[in-house]
Amino acid sequence: MKIISMEPTPSPYSMKINVSETLKDGVFIEYKQRDSLEDAPDYIRRLFEIEGIKGIFRVVDFITIERNPRINWEEILPKVAELFDADEKTTDLFTKAVGPIDGDAYAGVKVFIQIIRNIPTQIKLVEGETEKRIALPERIMEAAMEAAKEANHYLLERKWVEQSPRYGEVNEIGQEVVEELSASYDTDRLQQLVELILTNDPHKKQIAQKRTTVTIDMFDQPNWKDRYAALDRLDPTLEDLPILNKALDDEKASIRRLATAYLGMIEEPEVLPYLYKALKDKAVNVRRTAGDCLSDLGYTDAIPEMIQALDDSNRLVRWRAAMFLYEVGDETAIPALRKALDDPEFEVRMQVKMALARIEEGEEAKGSIWKQMTEAAKKK
Numbered sequence: 001m002k003i004i005s006m007e008p009t010p011s012p013y014s015m016k017i018n019v020s021e022t023l024k025d026g027v028f029i030e031y032k033q034r035d036s037l038e039d040a041p042d043y044i045r046r047l048f049e050i051e052g053i054k055g056i057f058r059v060v061d062f063i064t065i066e067r068n069p070r071i072n073w074e075e076i077l078p079k080v081a082e083l084f085d086a087d088e089k090t091t092d093l094f095t096k097a098v099g100p101i102d103g104d105a106y107a108g109v110k111v112f113i114q115i116i117r118n119i120p121t122q123i124k125l126v127e128g129e130t131e132k133r134i135a136l137p138e139r140i141m142e143a144a145m146e147a148a149k150e151a152n153h154y155l156l157e158r159k160w161v162e163q164s165p166r167y168g169e170v171n172e173i174g175q176e177v178v179e180e181l182s183a184s185y186d187t188d189r190l191q192q193l194v195e196l197i198l199t200n201d202p203h204k205k206q207i208a209q210k211r212t213t214v215t216i217d218m219f220d221q222p223n224w225k226d227r228y229a230a231l232d233r234l235d236p237t238l239e240d241l242p243i244l245n246k247a248l249d250d251e252k253a254s255i256r257r258l259a260t261a262y263l264g265m266i267e268e269p270e271v272l273p274y275l276y277k278a279l280k281d282k283a284v285n286v287r288r289t290a291g292d293c294l295s296d297l298g299y300t301d302a303i304p305e306m307i308q309a310l311d312d313s314n315r316l317v318r319w320r321a322a323m324f325l326y327e328v329g330d331e332t333a334i335p336a337l338r339k340a341l342d343d344p345e346f347e348v349r350m351q352v353k354m355a356l357a358r359i360e361e362g363e364e365a366k367g368s369i370w371k372q373m374t375e376a377a378k379k380k
Contacts, residue, residue, distance in 0.1 A: 001043065003084045006077065007354055008323075008347075009064065013128070015073065017063040017080065029058035046083055052076045069128030074346055108165030108288075109173050113181070116158050117147035117197050120185065123177050124160065125170055134174045137182050143190040147197045164261055167288050167316055180254050183225035184232040216243050224252040231255055236262040238270055245274055253283040260286055264293025269301065276305045284314045291320035298328050307336045310352075315345045322351035329355055 004018040023029075029044065031037065033054045037045045047053055047063075052071025057064040067076055112124040121144045123134040135141065166173045185193075218230040231247055234240060240262075247259035260278040263271040275297075278290035291309065294302045302324070309321035322340065325333045337356040343349050 001084060003081060004061075006081075008350060013067055013069060015065050015067070015077065017065060017084075019061060019063060019084065022061045023059060025060075027059070029056070031056050043083070047080070050076055050079045050083070072346075108167045109170055110165055111163040111173070111177060112160040113163060113177075114158055114160050116144055117193070119144045119147050119190065119193055120181055121158070123174060123181075125174055125177075127170055130170075132170055132174065134178060136178060139187060140181065140185055140190065143185075143194050146194050164289065164292075167285055176254060179225075180228060180232075180258075183228040186225070186229060189229070214240070214243060216246055219243070219246050219250065224250070224255065228252065228255050228258070231258055231262075234262065236266055238266060238268055241270065241274065245277075248274060248277055248281075253281075253286060256281055256283065256286045257289050260289045260293060264289075264296055267297060269299055271297075272299060272301055275302075279305055279309060279317075284316060287312065287314065287317045288320060291317055291324065295320060295324045295327060300328055300330070303329055303333060307333050310336050310340045315343075315348055318343060318345070319348045319351055322348055322355055326351060326355035326358060329359055331359060334359060 001019050001021040004020055007016050007018070009016055029041070031040055031044055031048070033048065037048065044056055044058075047056055047065070052068045052075060053065055054068050055066030057066075065076070065080065067073065110126040112126070114121045114124065120136060120140060122136060125132045125134070136144075163177075166176070214230050214234045219227050221227050221230075227247075227250060231243075234243065236244065244259045244263055247255050250256055250259075256278065260275065260281075263274050263278070272294075275290050275293055278286050279294070281287050281290070287309075291306070294306065306321045306324045306329075309317055310325075312318050312321065318340070322337075325337065329337075334356065337352050337359070340352045341349065341356070343352060
């Protein structure tokens with residue numbers, strides 16, 4: 001069995017290895033690091049001898065390898081290629097390596113908010129295999145405890161709600177999320193939520209559940225927490241583009257990032273000029289969020305902007321731009337992609353090579369993972 005090619009997956013911790021042998025339909029092989037390998041195929045046992053491999057999934061004509069976040073792909077993939085006698089064009093993906101690669105930065109930090117009766121109780125941050133929990137201010141916790149008194153099954157009613165990933169140092173992200181929740185859940189809002197929980201009047205509940213009307217004048221308030229609270233209660237539509245555009249000019253990066261995420265939620269081509277604006281923001285987190293939104297939307301009109309993003313000063317933004325061009329790019333991206341082959345970052349170079357190979361070989365763009373899933377759902 002030989003390797004035909006290697007390609008990244010949406011997770012920086014997994015790599016898809018396309019191989020020359022095909023399993024029968026419906027047959028799959030799956031092993032984790034601690035599983036017994038007594039009955040495993042020989043190549044499975046040999047793969048687990050490579051330091052850093054923690055999971056293997058084999059189906060049809062490919063193997064998906066999961067790595068330990070502490071071990072870089074540059075240390076793992078050449079050994080995998082050697083094991084399967086890979087072609088030269090495959091091993092070329094892993095040449096010119098410069099320094100260690102921190103894959104965690106590409107995955108971002110996953111943010112979860114624990115909720116009870118619409119009131120947050122704590123924050124959970126997950127980076128690779130590391131988890132950190134952060135308490136919220138006392139006034140929020142007191143409101144949550146008050147709400148919990150009315151819960152019939154407290155443990156069952158608590159739920160973790162995943163947010164968009166953040167990028168940067170974990171402690172700084174934690175502080176940022178605490179500040180945002182503190183701004184969004186001021187004393188008045190917490191009191192309204194507790195009253196909503198305690199009341200048995202359906203009419204009062206209906207009134208309390210209505211969202212506050214957000215106007216553009218609210219973003220003239222001097223306190224950023226007031227501006228953030230207003231934006232957080234927005235249910236974005238095309239009519240809100242003037243509000244979101246003003247939020248993109250806010251001095252607070254948290255507000256600009258949230259406005260960018262809202263633009264991606266609208267899912268209409270009219271948001272593109274505003275996302276291009278966010279793609280040039282001074283804050284990496286805002287630029288990366290804009291790149292994520294543009295990839296999810298998958299509009300080919302964004303190709304020129306994402307070509308420019310290949311020159312961004314931050315590797316996260318360059319990586320996202322290269323992935324976008326792999327997903328929807330065309331021949332106009334070839335010169336910039338060839339120039340980006342010398343990018344100092346391994347993950348960026350790999351995405352660039354994947355994009356260049358697909359476009360130069362004339363393979364049709366499949367679109368973003370989000371677009372592919374949407375199209376598949378329509379066919380059912």
